[in-house]
Amino acid sequence: MWPHHHHHHHHHHPLHLLLLLLLVPSLANGFAQSLDGDFTFSLPAGRTECFYQALTAGASMEVEYQVIDGAGMDVDFSISSPTGQVLFAEYRKSEGLQSVEAKQDGDYMFCFDNSFSHVSEKVVFFEVILDNMEVEKDDKPAWKDFVEVDEIIDMKLEDLQETMDNIKTRLGKSIQMQSVLRVYEARDRKLQETNFEMVNLWSGISMVVLVMVAGLQVYTLRSLFNDQRRVRT
Numbered sequence: 001m002w003p004h005h006h007h008h009h010h011h012h013h014p015l016h017l018l019l020l021l022l023l024v025p026s027l028a029n030g031f032a033q034s035l036d037g038d039f040t041f042s043l044p045a046g047r048t049e050c051f052y053q054a055l056t057a058g059a060s061m062e063v064e065y066q067v068i069d070g071a072g073m074d075v076d077f078s079i080s081s082p083t084g085q086v087l088f089a090e091y092r093k094s095e096g097l098q099s100v101e102a103k104q105d106g107d108y109m110f111c112f113d114n115s116f117s118h119v120s121e122k123v124v125f126f127e128v129i130l131d132n133m134e135v136e137k138d139d140k141p142a143w144k145d146f147v148e149v150d151e152i153i154d155m156k157l158e159d160l161q162e163t164m165d166n167i168k169t170r171l172g173k174s175i176q177m178q179s180v181l182r183v184y185e186a187r188d189r190k191l192q193e194t195n196f197e198m199v200n201l202w203s204g205i206s207m208v209v210l211v212m213v214a215g216l217q218v219y220t221l222r223s224l225f226n227d228q229r230r231v232r233t
Contacts, residue, residue, distance in 0.1 A: 038127035038179045040068070043075065043114045045121055050111040053128060055102035062099040062129040063110050064180065068187050070122035076113035082106025092116070125183045129176055 043049050053061055067073045078089040079100050088098050100108065114122050 038125065040123065040125045043070075043112055043122045043124050045117045045119050046115050048111055048113040048115055049124075050109050052107040052109050053130070054106070055108050055130070056105050056133065057102050059133050060099055060101045060131045061108060062097070062131070063126060064095075064097045064129075064176070065112070065124060065126035066095040066180075066183050066187070067093075068123050068125050068183055069190060070117075071120035072117065073122075075122055075124060076111075076116065078111050078113070080109045080111075082108060125186075127176060127179050129172065 041049065055061055063079065065075075065077060067075050072092075073094045074092040075094075076089070076091045077093060077096055077098070079087045079098060081087055082104060083106075087100050090096060090098075102108065112122075112124050112126070
């Protein structure tokens with residue numbers, strides 16, 4: 001999977017996106033079988049950021065995304081086929097989960113679009129889960145060549161293989177859930193920090209006002225007493 005950039009306005013590319021660009025090719029080998037990868041990146045105002053994922057026909061790709069920072073907390077999202085046909089699009093969403101089943105081999109593209117925003121940069125988290133990326137079923141594992149002798153062993157090993165595959169799938173799902181929970185936690189923390197800052201600000205203002213009012217009262221009382229003294233003399 002690798003990113004690609006569309007320029008709506010000429011901005012300098014943020015360093016962390018360039019780092020992402022450098023990282024991705026080296027990670028690509030690990031993605032061949034299955035990708036349980038998640039990324040967080042900054043999407044500047046007026047920009048679109050696209051990522052490509054190679055899929056074989058019959059494989060499926062699930063993309064879950066969430067805007068975790070930036071005014072409005074929203075982004076446009078789309079998935080396109082290798083021929084450029086838009087398979088799915090949704091607009092001004094703060095989060096979403098979309099899956100696509102590959103009808104043909106090729107590079108499928110998914111894009112995050114912030115071109116509707118003129119000022120605010122968004123921080124987007126997304127995760128991609130790939131399924132059925134295995135080679136053809138007739139390429140059986142090497143161990144099958146040795147166990148034709150004993151069908152029972154063969155069956156036992158197949159059961160074991162199936163169990164292992166199930167465990168792998170479930171582990172993948174739980175990792176995915178943890179990533180999503182991590183994002184929720186990050187977003188809530190951000191919200192709490194903002195609230196905390198607001199509370200502090202208002203407390204500070206209240207304190208200043210309180211001190212001023214107290215000072216004013218003391219001053220008023222003093223001047224009252226001074227006036228009375230003058231009246232007596």
